[in-house]
Amino acid sequence: MELKNCVECGRSFASKQGEKLCKRCMEKKIDEDFKIVREYLYSHPGADIKDVSEATGVDEKIIFKLLREERLEVVEEENNLLRCKSCGKSIRSGRLCEACKKLEFAKELKLAGEDLKRDMDKKIGYYSRD
Ligand SMILES: [Zn+2]
Ligand SMILES: [Zn+2]
Numbered sequence: 001m002e003l004k005n006c007v008e009c010g011r012s013f014a015s016k017q018g019e020k021l022c023k024r025c026m027e028k029k030i031d032e033d034f035k036i037v038r039e040y041l042y043s044h045p046g047a048d049i050k051d052v053s054e055a056t057g058v059d060e061k062i063i064f065k066l067l068r069e070e071r072l073e074v075v076e077e078e079n080n081l082l083r084c085k086s087c088g089k090s091i092r093s094g095r096l097c098e099a100c101k102k103l104e105f106a107k108e109l110k111l112a113g114e115d116l117k118r119d120m121d122k123k124i125g126y127y128s129r130d
Contacts, residue, residue, distance in 0.1 A: 033058040034066055041072065049081050070094050 004015040006022035013022035066072040084097035
């Protein structure tokens with residue numbers, strides 16, 4: 001980590017990965033990029049991430065970031081922008097498709113349930129006095 005001066009506003013800030021903009025200017029830039037990309041996606045719903053990046057000049061990484069954060073949503077159900085991390089189906093936003101999200105949730109729920117049961121078993125003496 002090193003101290004740098006923001007190329008936009010000149011304030012000094014801690015640059016973790018060689019960023020040239022401070023957090024505030026970075027967020028402002030991402031907001032602007034977000035608007036540009038969103039507008040492009042509305043008029044070109046079938047575009048893939050490369051097209052979007054080339055047409056808008058917004059870095060592919062930023063577009064991915066916006067999609068992952070669910071700030072952007074692809075209009076088309078079938079698109080080439082995002083794929084489910086788990087099954088590879090095309091998705092509109094986030095990391096997983098609806099089906100995998102449900103599976104993931106069920107898995108977490110099951111784990112949580114098992115934890116709870118183990119806890120209950122440990123405390124069974126306490127609970128049975130009730
Ligand atoms: Zn700045
Ligand atoms: Zn999936």
